[in-house]
Amino acid sequence: MSKELIRLAGCTMAFDDEIVLNKIELSIQDKEFLTLLGPSGCGKSTTLRIIGGFLSPTSGDVLFDGNRINDVPPYKRMVNTVFQRYALFPHLNVFENVAFGLRMGETVIEEQDGKQVRRKVKIPEEEIQSRVMEMLEIVNLGGFEKRRINQLSGGQQQRVAIARALVNRPKVLLLDEPLGALDLKLRKDMQNELKRIQKAMEITFVYVTHDQEEALAMSDTIVVMDKGSIQQVGTPEDIYNEPKNAFVADFIGESNIIDGIMRADGVVEIFNRKFQCLDGGFAKDEAVDVVIRPEDVDIVPVDQGQLKGTVTSVTFKGMQYDIIVDFYGFKWLIQTTDLCPVGSTIGIKIDPDGIHVMKKSRYSGMFGDYSSYSEEYDEINESQEGWDDEK
Amino acid sequence: MKSKLSWFSVPYVIWMAIVVVVPILIMAVYSVTTAEGALTGENFVGMGDYAGVFLRSFRLAIIATLVCLLIGYPVSYWMAKEGLRFQRVAMALIMLPMWMNFLLRTYSWMSILENHGLLNQFFQKVGIIGLYNSLTGQSIEYFTMLRTPGAVVLGMVYNYLPFMILPIYSVILKLDVSLLEAAQDLGASGAQVFRKVILPLSLPGVLSGVTMVFVPSVSTFAISRLLGGGTQMMLGDLIEQQFLGGAYNPHLGAAISMVMMVIVVVCMAVMNHFGEGEEQAVML
Ligand SMILES: Nc1ncnc2c1ncn2[C@@H]1O[C@H](COP(=O)(O)OP(=O)(O)OP(=O)(O)O)[C@@H](O)[C@H]1O
Ligand SMILES: [Mg+2]
Numbered sequence: 001m002s003k004e005l006i007r008l009a010g011c012t013m014a015f016d017d018e019i020v021l022n023k024i025e026l027s028i029q030d031k032e033f034l035t036l037l038g039p040s041g042c043g044k045s046t047t048l049r050i051i052g053g054f055l056s057p058t059s060g061d062v063l064f065d066g067n068r069i070n071d072v073p074p075y076k077r078m079v080n081t082v083f084q085r086y087a088l089f090p091h092l093n094v095f096e097n098v099a100f101g102l103r104m105g106e107t108v109i110e111e112q113d114g115k116q117v118r119r120k121v122k123i124p125e126e127e128i129q130s131r132v133m134e135m136l137e138i139v140n141l142g143g144f145e146k147r148r149i150n151q152l153s154g155g156q157q158q159r160v161a162i163a164r165a166l167v168n169r170p171k172v173l174l175l176d177e178p179l180g181a182l183d184l185k186l187r188k189d190m191q192n193e194l195k196r197i198q199k200a201m202e203i204t205f206v207y208v209t210h211d212q213e214e215a216l217a218m219s220d221t222i223v224v225m226d227k228g229s230i231q232q233v234g235t236p237e238d239i240y241n242e243p244k245n246a247f248v249a250d251f252i253g254e255s256n257i258i259d260g261i262m263r264a265d266g267v268v269e270i271f272n273r274k275f276q277c278l279d280g281g282f283a284k285d286e287a288v289d290v291v292i293r294p295e296d297v298d299i300v301p302v303d304q305g306q307l308k309g310t311v312t313s314v315t316f317k318g319m320q321y322d323i324i325v326d327f328y329g330f331k332w333l334i335q336t337t338d339l340c341p342v343g344s345t346i347g348i349k350i351d352p353d354g355i356h357v358m359k360k361s362r363y364s365g366m367f368g369d370y371s372s373y374s375e376e377y378d379e380i381n382e383s384q385e386g387w388d389d390e391k
Numbered sequence: 392m393k394s395k396l397s398w399f400s401v402p403y404v405i406w407m408a409i410v411v412v413v414p415i416l417i418m419a420v421y422s423v424t425t426a427e428g429a430l431t432g433e434n435f436v437g438m439g440d441y442a443g444v445f446l447r448s449f450r451l452a453i454i455a456t457l458v459c460l461l462i463g464y465p466v467s468y469w470m471a472k473e474g475l476r477f478q479r480v481a482m483a484l485i486m487l488p489m490w491m492n493f494l495l496r497t498y499s500w501m502s503i504l505e506n507h508g509l510l511n512q513f514f515q516k517v518g519i520i521g522l523y524n525s526l527t528g529q530s531i532e533y534f535t536m537l538r539t540p541g542a543v544v545l546g547m548v549y550n551y552l553p554f555m556i557l558p559i560y561s562v563i564l565k566l567d568v569s570l571l572e573a574a575q576d577l578g579a580s581g582a583q584v585f586r587k588v589i590l591p592l593s594l595p596g597v598l599s600g601v602t603m604v605f606v607p608s609v610s611t612f613a614i615s616r617l618l619g620g621g622t623q624m625m626l627g628d629l630i631e632q633q634f635l636g637g638a639y640n641p642h643l644g645a646a647i648s649m650v651m652m653v654i655v656v657v658c659m660a661v662m663n664h665f666g667e668g669e670e671q672a673v674m675l
Contacts, residue, residue: 075576075577079576080577081576087570087572088573089570089573091588104577104578104583120578168577
């Protein structure tokens with residue numbers, strides 16, 4: 001059913017010898033909601049600007065419906081952008097802002113001598129009127145046509161920006177952190193709104209964010225990026241449950257990342273203890289990274305536990321407690337609904353599906369350690385237990 | 392929103408009163424009185440004789456303003472688009488002449504434009520005058536450039552062009568690049584981006600540029616006297632004559648000044664009214 005709409009084939013982008021995107025391979029399917037997720041400066045906006053046509057990749061190709069569009073200028077692409085800071089025209093009212101693209105005419109692609117020719121066709125005034133009004137209704141801004149942009153709230157400006165892009169019925173809508181400036185409540189509302197619009201209009205969304213919750217909630221596909229490279233592409237569930245490396249595991253949600261050794265398929269050794277897991281396909285005795293999500297750890301009485309540790313800090317988070325537990329000097333974050341007082345010794349149990357084994361990568365050892373999570377508790381609660389106690 | 396005057400503004404208000412309001416009031420009183428101090432409307436009635444000077448002043452000032460705009464806008468636009476280093480150099484070049492005395496600059500134009508001045512000598516050497524003669528069958532020795540309306544306009548443009556460039560340049564420089572990208576993104580070609588976004592958003596700069604060129608142009612007297620050589624009398628010269636010159640009549644001079652001021656203020660008010668919407672928008 002799904003069909004590839006955009007493809008970035010080995011796209012590299014360099015600014016004065018500084019490589020910002022490194023041989024990006026990305027396939028975007030028709031009508032999907034794809035999110036580019038990554039920390040600040042990882043190249044999300046740059047990727048978006050390449051798709052929008054504001055940048056031409058230093059090397060590699062941009063394909064749209066199978067045709068190379070590297071040299072097609074932005075105004076001839078069937079792609080529209082919602083800019084990070086909206087970029088609404090201050091000299092035009094709401095109606096004229098939304099009508100701007102329609103007044104520029106519609107791009108039609110024609111075949112001429114086997115080559116693609118893009119031509120602009122004027123849109124009649126009545127059609128402009130009705131399309132703008134219809135769009136303003138969709139984003140709940142009916143009655144605001146005559147308002148000036150500086151008379152709108154942040155959320156309203158945001159919706160004008162979305163309407164202004166969508167009214168052109170683009171094949172693809174690019175959104176660069178569109179909700180970044182909104183407060184939490186409005187953000188959640190707009191997330192639902194955007195998702196609804198995307199479903200209703202059947203448009204491909206390429207969405208940029210550095211908020212992992214937003215990405216998990218909205219996307220069909222998440223692309224996790226770091227330092228100009230794609231780390232993992234997958235559904236939200238894939239990315240969360242089967243992170244490819246320590247970076248992804250750490251960036252998406254909270255994770256404890258521990259050094260382990262793969263003793264056999266389905267058996268991984270952590271802290272000299274064997275644990276059942278569901279992963280396999282590693283060499284015997286291969287060193288690996290093991291990800292354990294804070295919510296996948298069960299707290300049990302000490303004598304029934306696979307491991308035992310000392311609680312060094314407790315933070316009440318409303319839905320649950322975040323507790324930091326010291327296992328042989330390595331601190332884990334565990335989420336639990338039971339209150340475990342600071343200083344108490346607890347046992348833990350982890351089900352096989354709560355253990356995710358990853359190959360070692362250049363991110364190994366950089367993330368997933370909660371030692372610095374709450375230093376003040378550490379100082380009071382110097383752990384006495386040594387690493388060899390369990391042996 | 393009007394904020395209340397704070398105590399800090401008191402010195403400023405006093406200063407403005409002394410150097411702006413009081414002189415205008417004195418002029419106003421002068422303009423409606425005779426030398427004996429009696430109230431009269433004669434000064435205004437008698438002004439009809441100088442309609443020609445009024446017309447010439449406004450015509451030349453408008454032409455000079457238009458020329459400044461035609462040169463200044465593209466230059467500002469181009470400057471704002473170039474790299475930072477280029478902008479610095481260009482700015483220095485534009486400011487450089489302004490560090491020289493105004494009269495000195497205007498005098499040097501006289502020696503350039505004279506019948507046997509630099510420019511005519513150059514034309515002679517290069518053979519342009521010979522070419523002209525052979526083409527038209529005339530036999531001139533030089534082009535008459537000094538003492539023409541053109542020379543006066545040239546002087547105005549030369550002296551006031553920076554006042555057109557600077558405000559337009561700074562407005563264009565401050566334009567949000569993402570607005571231009573947004574326009575492109577929405578399907579505007581280069582020319583359309585300029586017409587639909589850059590031009591309307593730079594209008595406030597154009598308005599202040601026009602004001603800053605037009606006002607000194609319409610009231611100039613040195614430029615018209617030096618480059619116009621007395622053949623191009625303008626309002627500034629006329630007024631000067633009433634105060635300092637042979638036709639000593641400060642009351643008439645004051646009346647002409649008042650009329651000129653009113654006309655200029657009305658022109659500016661009308662223009663600013665048209666630009667109001669944009670101005671507000673840019674404040675955003
Ligand atoms: N025009 C440019 N010239 C030089 N370097 C640039 C340019 N644009 C971006 N960069 C660099 O490219 C890198 C990636 O930038 P990009 O804007 O794509 O990051 P991002 O992932 O969108 O980050 P953020 O979440 O902060 O917006 C950054 O290191 C940035 O400094
Ligand atoms: Mg960005």
